[in-house]
Amino acid sequence: MMNYRISKRAAALAPSLTLAIDSKAKQMKAEGQDVVGFGAGEPDFDTPQHIKDAAVKALAEGFTKYTPSAGIPELRQAIADKFKRENGLSYKPSQIIVSCGGKHSCYNVVMATCQEGDEVIIPAPYWLSYPEMVKLAGATPVITQTSDRTEFKVTPDQLRQAITPRTRLFLLNSPSNPTGTVYSPAEIKALGDVCVEKGVLIMSDEIYEQLLYDGAVHKSVASMSPAHFEHTIVVHGFAKAWSMTGWRLGFLAAPEPVAKAIDAIQSHSTSNATSFAQKGAVAALNGPQDHLKGWLAEYDRRRTYAWKKLSSIPRISCVNSRGAFYLFPNISQTGLKSTDFCAKLLEQEKVAAVPGVAFGADDYIRISYATSMANIEKGMERIERFVKQLR
Numbered sequence: 001m002m003n004y005r006i007s008k009r010a011a012a013l014a015p016s017l018t019l020a021i022d023s024k025a026k027q028m029k030a031e032g033q034d035v036v037g038f039g040a041g042e043p044d045f046d047t048p049q050h051i052k053d054a055a056v057k058a059l060a061e062g063f064t065k066y067t068p069s070a071g072i073p074e075l076r077q078a079i080a081d082k083f084k085r086e087n088g089l090s091y092k093p094s095q096i097i098v099s100c101g102g103k104h105s106c107y108n109v110v111m112a113t114c115q116e117g118d119e120v121i122i123p124a125p126y127w128l129s130y131p132e133m134v135k136l137a138g139a140t141p142v143i144t145q146t147s148d149r150t151e152f153k154v155t156p157d158q159l160r161q162a163i164t165p166r167t168r169l170f171l172l173n174s175p176s177n178p179t180g181t182v183y184s185p186a187e188i189k190a191l192g193d194v195c196v197e198k199g200v201l202i203m204s205d206e207i208y209e210q211l212l213y214d215g216a217v218h219k220s221v222a223s224m225s226p227a228h229f230e231h232t233i234v235v236h237g238f239a240k241a242w243s244m245t246g247w248r249l250g251f252l253a254a255p256e257p258v259a260k261a262i263d264a265i266q267s268h269s270t271s272n273a274t275s276f277a278q279k280g281a282v283a284a285l286n287g288p289q290d291h292l293k294g295w296l297a298e299y300d301r302r303r304t305y306a307w308k309k310l311s312s313i314p315r316i317s318c319v320n321s322r323g324a325f326y327l328f329p330n331i332s333q334t335g336l337k338s339t340d341f342c343a344k345l346l347e348q349e350k351v352a353a354v355p356g357v358a359f360g361a362d363d364y365i366r367i368s369y370a371t372s373m374a375n376i377e378k379g380m381e382r383i384e385r386f387v388k389q390l391r
């Protein structure tokens with residue numbers, strides 16, 4: 001018998017807790033049951049037409065071959081221009097790497113900068129792939145816990161206490177998945193100050209940059225000072241603000257030696273992101289951004305409704321989100337932990353939400369409002385009924 005020994009690296013990965021609920025919800029839907037899905041991590045809007053047109057044109061013109069591993073020059077330039085125009089950051093195109101999704105960009109950063117013996121500080125609640133990426137690199141995730149009492153924000157003191165001589169990287173994600181928290185520019189600067197003082201690199205995942213509400217402001221930690229710039233790798237992608245999740249396109253901007261290392265890793269793993277998709281991405285960055293206004297108004301309407309409704313349910317409390325498209329209500333007063341809560345909610349009321357334990361926070365569940373208002377209204381009624389019958 002063949003021994004299919006799985007590598008320690010792969011065996012150490014946590015199975016996706018979200019998948020069990022997700023596949024159950026899909027199965028129920030396929031059986032014709034009326035399931036309300038709050039699990040989606042993707043916009044429910046279509047990719048804007050001019051972006052699709054650019055990719056279709058590229059295909060028609062035969063732009064179907066390998067490109068440079070780090071991306072076509074035109075796109076790397078468009079990304080450098082975006083950073084200059086919108087973030088006040090001056091990168092050379094050689095510092096920009098285009099990858100197969102923001103997730104791939106994050107993975108490349110961790111792979112290029114972390115190794116055995118290194119520690120990576122990850123504030124919880126975190127995006128669920130971060131700790132697994134760190135483990136894949138052979139490094140150790142160090143989780144700093146936050147809660148709704150501080151709007152899920154890690155403080156400079158907390159960060160300072162978590163830093164050891166082994167700390168290599170600090171993972172910052174604002175606006176945040178799963179909480180929707182947006183750090184103020186002053187808070188971002190203060191966290192960056194600690195990293196600069198201690199010589200810790202920052203991976204700043206800014207993929208939800210454009211999705212802001214209630215006057216929240218996004219400012220990249222890289223833009224705080226030349227020293228902050230030197231300590232930061234910015235990760236971004238096309239999935240959220242241009243609704244291009246299936247296109248698999250992300251990008252990052254890094255100090256030259258890190259960008260070079262990432263280029264080498266990518267050239268031996270995935271090579272370039274899809275050629276004609278990159279042409280679509282050029283159109284996304286250089287073309288009109290009008291679609292965002294309508295999307296943001298709609299997200300905001302749903303967010304306000306869902307937050308008010310959740311806050312009115314006895315034993316549920318919810319910090320309002322200021323960014324992305326998630327709410328992260330606290331369910332601890334119901335007496336249930338998150339997996340149990342979500343499993344029962346799906347079973348009894350046919351509402352799919354993601355248990356907070358997947359994000360390192362078992363007292364919460366994640367609700368995505370990237371779904372129609374009709375779904376949100378129906379789903380909120382059901383959550384209310386579900387919580388009221390719990391004792």
Ligand code: PLP
Nearest residue numbers: 041101102103127177237239250
């Ligand atoms: N970073 C965060 C915080 C995310 O929530 C996501 C997607 O959900 C990503 C990165 C990666 O997105 P993609 O790989 O689809 O570009």
